[in-house]
Amino acid sequence: MRLRGITVAEGLAKSTAQVFAVGLVMLLALLPARAHEMSPAIADITIGSERVEMEIILQGEAMVAGIDLSSITDTNNSPRADTYDALRALPPEVFADRLRDAFPELADGIRLSAGDTRLTPELEEAATSPAEGEDLPRQSRVVIAADLPDDDSDVTFGWAPEYGPIILRQIVEDLPEGEEAYSAFLGPGQTSVPLPRTGTAQVTVLESFVTYIGLGFTHIVPKGLDHILFVLGLFFFSRALRPLFYQVTTFTLAHTLTLALATLGIVSVPAAVVEPLIALSIAYVAIENIARPRLSRVRLAVVFVFGLLHGLGFASVLGDIGLSPGHFIASLVAFNVGVELGQIAVIVTAFFAITFWIGHKPWYRTVVVIPASALIGAMGLWWALERTIL
Known part of the structure; x- marks a missing residue:
């Protein structure tokens, strides 16, 4: 026709x-281009003979609000967006207190182990920085630590998938010349390679190449x-x-x-x-x-x-x-x-x-x-x- x-x-x-x-x-x-956009957490891990310490820069409001960061990169797309916005509206020092109160529950999702021994991390510090702009997330900093068993076992780290991706960097002093400290991008739910108490773990060129692609x-x-x-x-x-x-x-x-x-x-x-x-x-x-x-x-x-x-x-x-x-x-x-x-x-x-x-x-x-x-x-x-x- x-x-x-x-x-x-x-x-x-x-x-x-x-x-x-x-x-x-x-x-x-x-879709929002930048507002409330989440970025990966960043963690520095220092492993001694008796104790492991981690300094983590994370998206505190999103974690306390219970937003699943494994599938959401912008909090506006979450059904818990209102809770996130209310937490973000709190003064930094007030939210830092909320983060400390919520840490025992959040710690259940932190998978820090030495060999077959599950470690219980303790919160040593928590602070929240002012936002750089109204449409940018604030960053919170936490320092956690745990005692290590007396067996010289390697340490592994991971956390719950809903906490999102994290960049893990091993801090090692006095590395032999030519060696680089371990650094890896861990996707939601992924666990690090075993990290030794002396020296550092190694990542192959191919593994790094595939990750960054x-x-x-x-x-x-x-x-x-x-x-x-x-x-x-x-x-x-x-x-x-x-x-x-x-x-x-x-x-x-x-x-x-x-x-x-x-x-x-x-x-x-x-x-x-x-x-x-x-x-x-x-x-x-x-x-x-x-x-x-x-x-x-x-x-x-x-x-x-x-x-x-x-x-x-x-x-x-x-x-x-x-x-x-x-x-x-x-x-x-x-x-x-x-x-x-x-x-x-x-x-x-x-x-x-x-x-x-x-x-x-x-x-x-x-x-x-x-x-x-x-x-x-x-x-x-x-x-x-x-x-x-x-």
Whole structure:
């Protein structure tokens, strides 16, 4: 059946495509980009002959509120978000008291062992720092300790999956030349390798490489909403493969450069500057998709500059996580590989969800590209305002 030169089937396809594309972008846009976003805990463990001590930087309000950090990276997405917000509204010293009161229950989830002996950690210190911004979580610091059995057994550490991921670093004095102290990223529920009381445990290059690939990937999917929207902005620029290839390659070269320079400490730009500019980069590529959808040297130059900004953003996250001291270069390369795989996943998903089916249609740009780009641009502008003024 044909109505005004358009078949009913084609009209249905147009409507479905528009709803799907716009709905996808709106779903991403409605998710909070930074507010209440959780980061991994960081723990330094010092093992002596008779006693083990740990200093842990953690998301205290989320743990006391009972939020499951194994599956939620933003507390706004938790059914216990109101409890978290109420705890976060407390003055730092008041919440530190609440954390001390809650520690006996939280300690049940800390799995500290020496050989086959389960250790009972005692809380020695607890403090909470003021928040750096209204949309950023506060960090709490706890110091715990436990006596070790007199059997020279190795120590292992892990904690309950709902406490989320943790970066564990072994503090060892007077290491032999050429050795690096143990450092590992433990996912929710994972346990460290056995840590000796003298010297340090070793992690292979391959183990470190695989771990940091996963960290880079998850920073894009699902955690990197602003980076996802930027990549989608590049994707919607043209349905042809060559413009997409040139843009993604330019973007990759740029963010790889600044990721390396910032991680090595050669370049440093405050997050307060980088984050609003990243938001503006999202808006720019989306607006250009609508106003001037032609690949040019100017477009590639702009993408390169924005890639430099995004690399600084990646470096900020990697700085929070830390690189494996013994495999610095391998960890840096692996993280970048993970980021690239995350970007490829976004592009492949968008291609097979939308463009593969209707990219050849004459109405693809009008029905899909322009509305989707408009929403991406609006979200970028909103984030820029949110990160500077609001």
